[in-house]
Amino acid sequence: MVLADLLFDGLIALLLVGLAWRLLRVPDLFQAGLLFIVFGLLTSVAWLRLHAPDVALAEAALGAGVTGALFLNTLAGAGEHPEDAGSGSAPSERWLGGAVAGIAAVLTGGLVALLAMGAGQPGLPSPVPPAGGKLANPVTAVLLDVRGYDTLLETAVVWIALLGVAVLGPDSPPPRETAPPVLVGLARVVVPLMILLAGWLLWQGAAATGGAFQAAAVLAAGGILARLAGFPVPPVDSPWLRRWLAAAGTAVFLGVAVALMAAGQLLEYPAGTRGTLALVIEAAVAVAIATILVALFDAVGPRRREAPR
Amino acid sequence: MLSEVVAWLCLGAGAGFFLAGTAGLLRFPDTLTRLHALTKADNAGLGLVALGLALRSGSWATGGFLLLVWVLVLIASGALSALLAAAAAGEED
Numbered sequence: 001m002v003l004a005d006l007l008f009d010g011l012i013a014l015l016l017v018g019l020a021w022r023l024l025r026v027p028d029l030f031q032a033g034l035l036f037i038v039f040g041l042l043t044s045v046a047w048l049r050l051h052a053p054d055v056a057l058a059e060a061a062l063g064a065g066v067t068g069a070l071f072l073n074t075l076a077g078a079g080e081h082p083e084d085a086g087s088g089s090a091p092s093e094r095w096l097g098g099a100v101a102g103i104a105a106v107l108t109g110g111l112v113a114l115l116a117m118g119a120g121q122p123g124l125p126s127p128v129p130p131a132g133g134k135l136a137n138p139v140t141a142v143l144l145d146v147r148g149y150d151t152l153l154e155t156a157v158v159w160i161a162l163l164g165v166a167v168l169g170p171d172s173p174p175p176r177e178t179a180p181p182v183l184v185g186l187a188r189v190v191v192p193l194m195i196l197l198a199g200w201l202l203w204q205g206a207a208a209t210g211g212a213f214q215a216a217a218v219l220a221a222g223g224i225l226a227r228l229a230g231f232p233v234p235p236v237d238s239p240w241l242r243r244w245l246a247a248a249g250t251a252v253f254l255g256v257a258v259a260l261m262a263a264g265q266l267l268e269y270p271a272g273t274r275g276t277l278a279l280v281i282e283a284a285v286a287v288a289i290a291t292i293l294v295a296l297f298d299a300v301g302p303r304r305r306e307a308p309r
Numbered sequence: 310m311l312s313e314v315v316a317w318l319c320l321g322a323g324a325g326f327f328l329a330g331t332a333g334l335l336r337f338p339d340t341l342t343r344l345h346a347l348t349k350a351d352n353a354g355l356g357l358v359a360l361g362l363a364l365r366s367g368s369w370a371t372g373g374f375l376l377l378v379w380v381l382v383l384i385a386s387g388a389l390s391a392l393l394a395a396a397a398a399g400e401e402d
Contacts, residue, residue, distance in 0.1 A: 180395060186388035193381070 012046050033071040040064025054211060057201075061217030066293050069224050074300040152257070155249045155285050162246055162292045165299045179230040187229035194222030202286050206275060212282035212289070219286065220293035227294065235287075236294045246295065249288025253281050312364050319361030326354030340397035344390050351386040355379055 019042065023035040040063035047056035179187075198219040205211035223233045236242050256277055260269060269277050326349060333346025359379040363372035 180392060182388050182391045182395075186384065189384055190381070 009046075009049055012042060012049065016042055016046065029075055030072070033068060033075060036071060037064050037068035040068065054214070057214045058211075058217065061214060061221060066217055066220050066224070066297075069221075070293075070297055070300060073297055073302075077301040148257070151285075152250070152253050155253055155288065158289055158292050159246055159250050162295055162299075165296060179228060183229045184231075187225050187231060191222045191226050191229075191231070194218050194225070198222070198286065198290070202282055203279075205282060206278060212285040215282075215286040216289035216293070219290035220297075223290060223294035224297050227297065233294060235291055236298065242291060242295055245291040246288055249285040252284035256281055312367075316361045316364035319357045319364065323354045323357030323359075323361060326350050326357065330354060341394055344394055344397075348386060348390050352383055355382055 016039065019035060019039045023032055023039060026032050026035060040059060043063060044056045044060035047053075047059055198215040201218060202212065202215035205215065223236065226233050227236075234241070235245055256269075260277075330346050330348075330350025333349075334343050337343045337346055356379050359375040363375045366372060366375075
């Protein structure tokens with residue numbers, strides 16, 4: 001059995017490297033998008049083999065599903081977007097290349113210096129989530145308790161990405177196209193189930209596999225499917241609601257953290273309230289990230305035919 | 310003991326469907342016939358694998374989840390095959 005495991009893992013590892021190579025070399029961007037989805041699914045299998053179902057779920061839903069949809073939609077919209085006025089001029093490209101190389105050199109140097117400085121010292125202690133309470137799932141406990149700072153920044157980064165995209169383009173919702181009846185029927189059956197599944201993932205994330213990011217990915221996938229089928233997605237369609245929801249994850253996370261500073265340190269929660277606070281934060285983060293992902297999907301895709309308002 | 314044998318037969322037959330479906334995907338000449346091969350693997354192959362795994366798990370709850378997975382894949386793969394076929398037919402016109 002050990003040999004079979006080894007063969008299977010080796011096959012996955014080889015396939016991943018081969019796929020990554022093809023993905024970077026293939027000239028057709030549509031094929032590259034599809035290869036990226038396959039790559040994400042295989043990565044998710046690799047995480048499962050490493051006994052990390054939480055990461056596998058997030059990878060399958062976010063890495064393969066939503067990101068794949070974002071890539072393909074970007075490609076669909078790319079033909080219609082106006083040409084960038086500054087693109088193609090050689091001097092600016094050379095300047096950009098030099099800047100990127102410079103930043104890469106500084107970062108590599110810094111990393112080498114850090115590694116050299118830390119060479120003789122013991123490594124970071126492995127994070128041990130505080131025992132007890134409702135947070136029985138070690139991954140959720142680490143994400144919110146031990147590595148709360150990282151999770152907060154991740155939430156903020158996704159929000160800032162949407163802000164960046166919103167600055168670059170008009171933020172009008174995409175056209176309501178007439179979808180094929182089969183797609184409408186599929187969305188009618190599957191989208192409610194996806195919303196239910198997202199809620200379940202969020203709820204059970206405290207104790208078992210699941211959590212805010214997985215729930216957000218499933219919710220966002222449901223939103224994208226509804227969008228493709230021509231159904232309204234109320235939280236994203238209203239500009240006002242979309243902006244508030246997109247900010248809600250970071251705001252609630254930070255708000256709770258700052259409010260509790262009186263009792264201790266930033267991002268440290270009193271023992272009795274940890275389960276409840278985790279659920280509040282995770283719910284806000286899940287809704288915010290799902291909103292942001294659907295808004296990103298809208299922003300990169302094909303545009304409305306008539307001139308933007 | 311009997312259920313174990315049936316379970317492995319199901320798993321083997323399911324794997325056979327996937328193998329045949331993959332062979333069809335690689336060898337058939339156009340989109341529609343390839344889709345035809347693929348849906349067999351998705352529907353019958355996954356159904357047999359899910360049934361085999363449900364028998365092996367020996368738990369109604371796990372079996373129910375596997376059934377749910379199969380039904381959802383049936384709905385999704387049926388709908389997506391129809392969409393892909395429509396898109397392929399549209400391209401040929």
